[in-house]
Amino acid sequence: MAGPGGNAEIERLLKSVASASQSLLMLDYDGTLAPFRTQRDRAFPYPGVGPLLQEIVRDRRTRLVIISGRDVTETISLLGIEPCPEVWGLHGLQRRRVGGAVVTARLEERMLDALSDAERWLGYQRLQHVGEFKTGSIAVHWRGLSDWGAEELRGRVLSGWRPIAEGTGLELLEFDGGVEIRVAQMDKGGVVRVLLAEMDPDTPAIYLGDDNTDERAFRAIRGRGLGVLVRTRWRPTLAQAWLKPPDELLAFLRKWLQACRRDESGRAAAAVK
DSSP states (O other): OBOSOOHHHHHHHHHHHHHOSOEEEEEOOBTTTBOOOSSGGGOOOOTTHHHHHHHHHHHSSEEEEEEOSSOHHHHHHHHOOSSOOEEEEGGGTEEEOTTSOEEEOOOOHHHHHHHHHHHHHHHHTTOGGGEEEETTEEEEEOTTSOHHHHHHHHHHHHHHHHHHHHHHTOEEEEETTEEEEEOOSOOHHHHHHHHHHTSOTTOOEEEEEOSGGGHHHHHHHBTTBEEEEEOSSOOOBSOSEEEOTTHHHHHHHHHHHHHHTBOTTSOBSSOOO
């Protein structure tokens, strides 16, 4: 497990980016590019993140991919980047390519029936107001509640959903501020493996994420690239480096863009403000 730090690993990767014809930059959204918000439709990126990502996309030496638990339409709307990069949603069940085509995985009928059971359970408990209903999953959020209220809600939901998950093959996935019951046929680690397989083996690759849902991505990228925890406080993780948002995140994105703009002699082709 990584300890606090890891800047040397990041600097080594950036040197590889500077000399590569193309690199792979994979980014989680909530908690990584944007602060968590109780009002999820107001979770815009940290100031300065959007313009830097837009410049990285336009530079064309980076394949930039957003990998989120949100529906892709939500992520694209909040991100506000033009041209829009590739976006994966619903932990990998959804893929929007750069051209705009969206593909959603086909779900088995028995899985959809199990999710309906989980939704009905929320209705019986009068908890629909804390639920987020998505294709292939339902999430319950308790961000904004007191510690006691969050723990009480967590216990209720886990006790109600666990028998449904165990009996049907659905997955219970806890994240920072909530829990999700979901179809387990794809996750962020699977997305990372797909993307790496689509690139040359020597392509510099990095994944930035913040919470438990990103640990599978950190595991998947080991041996092929660098996993970076983006979080104000360090926690035990499979990531090999750590950045504190927003300042260290912004500094990293500036350095990435700077590395992409270096010519073959290693000189900076343009300054990054």
